[in-house]
Amino acid sequence: MAVSTIYSTQALNSTHFFTSSSSSKQVFFYRRQNNRRFNTIITCAAQQTVVIGLAADSGCGKSTFMRRLTSVFGGAAEPPKGGNPDSNTLISDMTTVICLDDYHSLDRTGRKEKGVTALDPRANDFDLMYEQVKALKSGIAVEKPIYNHVTGLLDAPELIQPPKILVIEGLHPMFDERVRDLLDFSIYLDISNEVKFAWKIQRDMAERGHSLESIKASIEARKPDFEAFIDPQKQYADAVIEVLPTQLIPDDNEGKVLRVRLIMKEGVKYFSPVYLFDEGSTISWIPCGRKLTCSYPGIKFNYAPDSYFDHEVSVVEMDGQFDRLDELIYVESHLSNLSTKFYGEVTQQMLKHADFPGSNNGTGLFQTIVGLKIRDLYEQLIANKATAPAEAAKA
Amino acid sequence: MATIAATSLNIGIQLAVITSEARPVSLAGPVRLNNPWNLGSRTTNRMAAVRPVKATPEGVISDKVEKSIKDAEETCAGDPVSGECVAAWDEVEELSAAASHARDKKKDSDPLEEYCKDNPETNECRTYD
Numbered sequence: 001m002a003v004s005t006i007y008s009t010q011a012l013n014s015t016h017f018f019t020s021s022s023s024s025k026q027v028f029f030y031r032r033q034n035n036r037r038f039n040t041i042i043t044c045a046a047q048q049t050v051v052i053g054l055a056a057d058s059g060c061g062k063s064t065f066m067r068r069l070t071s072v073f074g075g076a077a078e079p080p081k082g083g084n085p086d087s088n089t090l091i092s093d094m095t096t097v098i099c100l101d102d103y104h105s106l107d108r109t110g111r112k113e114k115g116v117t118a119l120d121p122r123a124n125d126f127d128l129m130y131e132q133v134k135a136l137k138s139g140i141a142v143e144k145p146i147y148n149h150v151t152g153l154l155d156a157p158e159l160i161q162p163p164k165i166l167v168i169e170g171l172h173p174m175f176d177e178r179v180r181d182l183l184d185f186s187i188y189l190d191i192s193n194e195v196k197f198a199w200k201i202q203r204d205m206a207e208r209g210h211s212l213e214s215i216k217a218s219i220e221a222r223k224p225d226f227e228a229f230i231d232p233q234k235q236y237a238d239a240v241i242e243v244l245p246t247q248l249i250p251d252d253n254e255g256k257v258l259r260v261r262l263i264m265k266e267g268v269k270y271f272s273p274v275y276l277f278d279e280g281s282t283i284s285w286i287p288c289g290r291k292l293t294c295s296y297p298g299i300k301f302n303y304a305p306d307s308y309f310d311h312e313v314s315v316v317e318m319d320g321q322f323d324r325l326d327e328l329i330y331v332e333s334h335l336s337n338l339s340t341k342f343y344g345e346v347t348q349q350m351l352k353h354a355d356f357p358g359s360n361n362g363t364g365l366f367q368t369i370v371g372l373k374i375r376d377l378y379e380q381l382i383a384n385k386a387t388a389p390a391e392a393a394k395a
Numbered sequence: 396m397a398t399i400a401a402t403s404l405n406i407g408i409q410l411a412v413i414t415s416e417a418r419p420v421s422l423a424g425p426v427r428l429n430n431p432w433n434l435g436s437r438t439t440n441r442m443a444a445v446r447p448v449k450a451t452p453e454g455v456i457s458d459k460v461e462k463s464i465k466d467a468e469e470t471c472a473g474d475p476v477s478g479e480c481v482a483a484w485d486e487v488e489e490l491s492a493a494a495s496h497a498r499d500k501k502k503d504s505d506p507l508e509e510y511c512k513d514n515p516e517t518n519e520c521r522t523y524d
Contacts, residue, residue, distance in 0.1 A: 108486060112486065114478070116482060117481055117485035118485055149493040149496075150455070150497075203491065204491050209461030218487050221480060221485070
């Protein structure tokens, strides 16, 4: 059922009328001449929103991955101006990042009463999440609630305009099946327990009141819920960034050098996995040698096809750290299918944010590469959607 | 009108320069004169009103973290596997994350940039290309 409004404009010739059908976002021009109607159809490219899901345990906020991702598209992402200062949303020219904590159905006191964590699906309103993500994807603005992390209360909603790229970040982007189907691309950040412990110590030891025991107790208490509800989402992700302790230093427990694996699902539309030397082969590569001198412990790369939760995947793995710019550019020149627009783009992006954590190891490298892959996916999707209506009109 | 905060002694020198358009040029801030007899008073030129100390948002969150850790330890002393204990530690994690984000935000926030983001038309924030 098409709802049309008929406008008669004075600017055009009085014999011209046009109607706009809001359901199909097309503009029809009717020209009445000698009591015969001539139709010309002009289709406006309706805004196509690409939805990306990112699952990560650290909670929401200005996390490093989001900043790298928005930086690939250009511009810095900032909270909405003039709104709630404790808003979790980030807006840039092309992207809007929504924190899924905003869809908590229970606030902090509610969760304490019921004895559930934020990881529990009972604390989240998946129906509202699905409706609003669907609305934004169709180009309709929504009033999204705000979960205030400082007070632990649900604040008044804020208006979110549909962006070109919508990123939903949080604990459960792939938990609900309906929301999962709306995602054009999904990423899961899988941090191993040892690395998580090391990072949490780094983050919380400076905080008054925290001790090693309290940090350990906090991680242990959340583990059952995490493994029951969050961890299973990694089987649905198109790309998994797995962070593990290094294998280059025996008995390392500092957690400074990391081994990072980028697990990419094969057969995902518009997504072509990164590879080393030759697709589908198994390669082990140490770039340090005659051409490149690296300091201890050096860098080691691995590439191999694999099977992950019964899916065909390709895995690129980096163990070690970058010390210098030329190591980075050397590595970049040997990786294939990076979706860069010019030689050295990955290095340039990494250098742009050299102060971000992980800029000298695989976490930064693979986050940047995933960002470029998402840009490539976005451009392909847009190009595809633009050609489809033209073909329909021709037919 | 040009307002100049002068030192305690009366200064006879005309400090407001009247231009031809009769618009006085005001000197910003208190006037520092090279008079050796009142070097002492220069150092005591303090603001009359002392700004009251407010708990910064970062301090508020830190207090919350500390309190939540104590609560969690108490709750879990009773029953380590109950839902309340788990929820209490989850709250500790949430507040710790909020505290670390607040610390990061504070670390790279420049007070002038913050002010200019909201008030780009003020004199301090005007840019001339």
